[in-house]
Amino acid sequence: MAPISTETDYLVIGGGSGGLASGRMASARFGAKTMVIEGSRLGGTCVNVGCVPKKVTFNAAAIAETIHNAKAYGFSVQETAPFDWTTFKNKRDAYVKRLNGIYERNLNKDGVEYVHGWAKLLSKNEVEVTTDDGTKSVVRAKKILLAMGGNPTPPPSIPGADYGINSDGFFDIEKRPGKVALVGAGYIAVEFAGMFHTLGTETHLFIRHKTFLRSFDPMIQETVTKEYQRIGVNLHQESHVSRVEKDASTGKLTITYKTADGTESVVSDVDHLIWAIGRDPATKDVGLEKAGVELTSKGHVVVDQYQNTNVEGVYALGDITGQVELTPVAIAAGRRLSERLFGGEQFSTARLDYDNIPSVVFAHPEVGSIGLSEPQAIAKYGEENIKVYKTGFTAMYYSMMEPEEKGPTNYKLIVTGPEEKVVGLHIMGLGSGEMLQGFGVAIKMGATKSDFDRCVAIHPTSAEEIVTLK
Structure with missing residues (x-):
């Protein structure tokens, strides 16, 4: 050298x-x-x-969802083997x-x-x-x-905590696990849980409160939490892991946890425990x-x-x-x-403006957010000085599917002042990640509700609902 x-x-x-x-x-x-x-x-x-291998894994999960949904569109897709995690x-x-x-x-x-x-x-x-x-x-x-x-933040000081891995360790897993447990309520834990579940792994997610993604607007928290329960993620709300044990012969983990009422329960035969509790x-x-x-x-x-x-x-x-x-x-x-x-x-005065930075969570469904949440807007401007436009609907993609297979789409626009300046946009549903970027430009430029209204809708898309909110 x-x-x-x-x-x-x-x-x-x-x-x-x-x-x-x-x-x-x-x-x-x-x-x-x-x-x-x-x-x-x-x-x-x-x-x-982080972002790069995570998004690649999300893409694999999205393909798995498409294969599952193909039957509703008249395709007969025969899978000859489970998802090949190792090759991927x-x-x-x-x-x-x-x-x-x-x-x-x-x-x-x-x-x-x-x-x-x-x-x-x-x-x-x-x-x-x-x-x-x-x-x-x-x-x-x-x-x-x-x-x-x-x-990654180290795990708490509980017996057996070191039998788990941190969030970085997700990318070292060599083969598809049969059962996993994740601890955490932020976007990392939520994204990993959605991917594991969609790719065929029995998934358990432990969170301290009733909802996850708690830094996001309540609409996002509540709807995505319910959706994870609906699609089959085993969500252990208001819980904390108190002990982890490892079977010396099989390597399987048994996770003991307590809920808010003091009840103690276990999840056994776990292949991997992932601590995704922050960084x-x-x-x-x-x-x-x-x-x-x-x-x-x-x-x-x-x-x-x-x-x-x-x-x-x-x-x-x-x-x-x-x-x-x-x-x-x-x-x-x-x-x-x-x-x-x-x-x-x-x-000489160049700097980054940290206001109105868009962010996306590659959950199931995707989440996009920019600006203030409704509670933040109320705290900043006063409840009497904001107006909230929102809608919930079923995206056309699901039109060919049975009711139990249809995912939700929810949008919320928060405005303030007589000019109804947009101070927050929160979206969840198919395509939210790509959708938010353009709306982010508009909001960064100071768009008002009338600016959104004057934009002719692109039909048929989910995004058109954002410019036709009443």
């Missing part, structure tokens, strides 16, 4: 989406001498154990590996020095870099970006205290609206800041930061 540089203009700690986007722009567009340090695989959480996993892994290679080639193309190793701050402008062979070097940098991302910022053992970087009580790096930390010349973005933990957010913040730091006077 060639010796690494001892000085650089811009040192990026973390080769995930945000760090790569910022580093590449600094180098390729503005000519800053840039170094990216990453100890794992390039692409970070999203590419390796191997192809998914190969796809991710190709992406890792593309990221490395892009860094080289853009003139970014890439070091596979581990970084630790010695001061606000010095970083100790340890490479794979154990060699340590000190790099001086004019500016340092912290973009280390996050890691923590990867801010430990990076030397942040030596540089004097301020952290919150939860370990996130404190930043202002320009991604500045409290230390001059040290910046942070992405999951370690706890702002909006989404890949496109980290990418956009990284690019705006490089514009501001290296782009001159014209970009």
